[in-house]
Amino acid sequence: MSKIALIFPGQGSQYVGMGKDFYDQFPAAKTLYEKANEILGFDLIKISFDGPEDALKQTKVTQPAIFVHSLVTLELLKEKVKNLSFQMTAGHSLGEYSALVAAGALSFEDALKIVKVRAAAMQHAGEINKGTMAAVIGMDAEPLGKICCEAYTSGVVQCANYNSPGQIVISGSIDGVKKAMELAKEKGARMVKELVVSGAFHSPLMESAKEEVRKWLDTITLHDTAIPVYPNVTARSAKSGREFKNLLIDQITAPVKWHETIVHMIADGATKFYEIGPGNVLQGLVKRIDKNIPCECIGKPDDLEKFRH
Numbered sequence: 001m002s003k004i005a006l007i008f009p010g011q012g013s014q015y016v017g018m019g020k021d022f023y024d025q026f027p028a029a030k031t032l033y034e035k036a037n038e039i040l041g042f043d044l045i046k047i048s049f050d051g052p053e054d055a056l057k058q059t060k061v062t063q064p065a066i067f068v069h070s071l072v073t074l075e076l077l078k079e080k081v082k083n084l085s086f087q088m089t090a091g092h093s094l095g096e097y098s099a100l101v102a103a104g105a106l107s108f109e110d111a112l113k114i115v116k117v118r119a120a121a122m123q124h125a126g127e128i129n130k131g132t133m134a135a136v137i138g139m140d141a142e143p144l145g146k147i148c149c150e151a152y153t154s155g156v157v158q159c160a161n162y163n164s165p166g167q168i169v170i171s172g173s174i175d176g177v178k179k180a181m182e183l184a185k186e187k188g189a190r191m192v193k194e195l196v197v198s199g200a201f202h203s204p205l206m207e208s209a210k211e212e213v214r215k216w217l218d219t220i221t222l223h224d225t226a227i228p229v230y231p232n233v234t235a236r237s238a239k240s241g242r243e244f245k246n247l248l249i250d251q252i253t254a255p256v257k258w259h260e261t262i263v264h265m266i267a268d269g270a271t272k273f274y275e276i277g278p279g280n281v282l283q284g285l286v287k288r289i290d291k292n293i294p295c296e297c298i299g300k301p302d303d304l305e306k307f308r309h
Helices: 020-025 027-040 044-050 059-080 095-103 108-128 141-151 174-186 204-217 241-251 258-267 281-289 301-306
Strands: 003-008 088-091 131-137 157-164 167-173 191-195 270-276 295-298
Touching: 003 095, 003 281, 020 027, 020 044, 020 059, 020 301, 027 044, 027 059, 027 108, 044 059, 059 095, 059 108, 059 270, 059 301, 088 095, 088 258, 095 108, 095 241, 108 204, 131 174, 141 157, 141 167, 141 174, 157 174, 157 258, 157 281, 167 174, 167 204, 174 191, 204 241, 258 270, 258 281, 270 281, 281 295, 295 301
Parallel strands: 003 088, 003 270, 270 295
Antiparallel strands: 131 167, 131 191, 157 167
16 A cells, blocks of 8 residues: 655755745635744744845744745645545654644644744854754765764764765764864765854754753643654654654754655655655655655645645
């Protein structure tokens, strides 16, 4: 039996103008965007649709913007496809919140309140603990992990995103990441590129953000889900609301095991993926992980026709 998996993007998929086509054409999109503006206390609509890009790229704006776009897309897909059916879901970093809403663990409103706190806390952590991230292409996880251990004498650094075979992102202090970049080049990485980010996400430098999110998550209920969600921290199927809560906290400083997540979803029967939200980053990763499994992107009005049960 075919199994459909929905996957949701994280930070880096944003672009100026995202969601405007939905907002202009569908009343349900307008309603969700206006509700988001109320919850956030700033004009997400204006920044998402009109920019400027520098404002949209601020973590405290980027994360809510991507989350809202993803959930608007999902809502419109539900309107378009009668009895929308999918059998599993996952999200990359921030996208895990979208996945949990899709699976019924969280309401849109509660998730957005937490995303607002998470985004602001991660931006603040990046300001008080200056750090950076770098993509390392063409090196396996084990040798890169050893390089990070070696570079730790210069500063904090660890593997942060295991995205696909031979594509791993490292994160940490500026000195630690620079040292690991040098070592990776020396030891044969095909490409090493520092990323333009506002902090060392998924590293110990995000510890203060973790505490903020923990406080807020304690005020809401995460429900058990009927379908499995594959959290970033474990990459394994989960359905327990209590487990999700702990994993969302751990996720802030732990690596995103995206490669493993997709492998496990396929092993558990996923036959087609749909990336729900802005951009096509995850589509590219799925293709690199297993080129035999199709992945379609749904992030614009015309894309709503692509979904097939």
